[in-house]
Amino acid sequence: MVKGLAHVGNFIIAIALIVVSIYPVAWLIVVSLQSDSSAYQSPTNWIFVPQFGTYGKLFADPSFLASLANSVQLAVIATALCVLFGAMGGYALSRYKVPGATGLTFMFALSRLVPTFAIVVPTFYIYRQLNLLDTMAGLVLALVAFQVPLSALIMYRIFGGIPQSLDEAARIDGAGFLRILWQVILPVARPGLAASAVVTFVLIWNEFLFVLVLAGNQVVTIPVTIAGFQTDKQVLWSSIAATSVISLIPILLLIAFAQRHLLSGLGMGAVRE
Template identity: 35%
Template sequence: MATTDSDSATASQRLDKDTREKLITVVRHTILLTWSFIVLFPLYWLASMSLKPPGTANSLPPDWIFLPTVYNYIQLIQDSGFVAAFANSLVMVSASVVLVLLIGVPAAYVLSRYDIPMERDVLVWILSSRMLPPIAVVLPFFIIFRELNLFDTRVGMVLMYVSINLSLVVWVMKAFFDGIPETLEEAARVDGATQFQGFRKVVLPAAKPGIFSVAIISFIFAWIELLFGLVLTSFEAVPVTLFVYSFIGSRSIEWGMLAAASTAMIVPVVIFLIAVNKYLAAGLSFGVVIKE
């Protein structure tokens, strides 16, 4: 009889534990779903606004049920100014990401692997370029660009985007290189590889999550930049953010066109995220390989 009571108590405890675990799982999933809804609802609102007929995009109360139309997107495609601005941003931002990686990744490797005089001061100096608010440096850049004939040029905007993201790339990639054991490179050199071959064939593949992470972050920061485009361009190198801003007038706002242009701006970022998604999760951990 005592054994039976003991078995019943054990089964009851096991049942209570299973019930608690299921309850915790339900609560966790409910919280995640609620948070996902909160985060994604603005995107749904933006996309639905872009698909509403003209004149009803900002109606109050909002029309939750409506017949979607691509009128706003057709108007965007037919607008040569938007197409040119979108192409400008794609070219300038993509070029800036490639250039900032070509400069920042080797610089971070050198800072990680070699004894640099006053290395800490150098790192702080690099980081300090990111501390100043953009409004504080946009006027000096305007004067420099005018003197160097870089005003309203794609080359000038590429250099501007590189200057914005370089400190981020150097700091993040240095953390990744610090986490990669130097013994891997030493083993490569024992097998006959040069210093550069060890960097290219051993270190870079190991740091690939970090490289893709800083690439997507640099792409986003450059893609959404508005102030420098507003001051440093006028016609030829206008970025898409500045063109989208033009839908906000002093007396009225073209809500449908603004929503359609904003939705179109999100597409390249989403495509880039999908392409590098398998590296992004590991990259955001900042140094998944621990130095032994």
């Protein structure tokens, strides 16, 4: 009897969590398929005739297409660099006696506690001196520098769960650092790489403040575009919702593509040799 009630309670809690998680996405989709006048209604009208005019306007707008292309380019390049540097840094910290390794990993973790607004203004002045403002290269450099410590920490934990006997066997065969990393360790750590890539991609894709301060004129991304739909005269809820729905698609595709490795990757490194 008690176990039955526990199962029913767990089921109810699971359903409640699913509803709470799905409701904001469902609301975005519903509002994006309504006209601007209907989108302002409160409470939200859930029974309506879908209208795709907002999506048509967005995809016919060259500035929106440019911001979408900028977001994809920025996220793909910065994520690839973060995973690359994070893998190399995490492997070095997990396999070699690096002087001050403990303090270095602590600083990596501490850097995640620093809010973006605390470093974006000094970065702005540095970029102004280097003529890197409003450039894709400047944004990539800033976001990689800000996100690579997280990637390194994830990969450090992942590599810590991979037996070092694999390295020793490859080293006996004459393999060097890079060959061991690329041909032996990374294939084993593929789930961890997927987890690191997904987390980093989502953070970079949703980055707003760095783009707003360091670019925002020529290099505009989706989060900045969404903010532009809110003016002092009106808030274009249908455009905000439609752009938000479109911005979810790359993340969903990435998660679907990496799903096979994602769950196992998040659990790697829990047990050390």
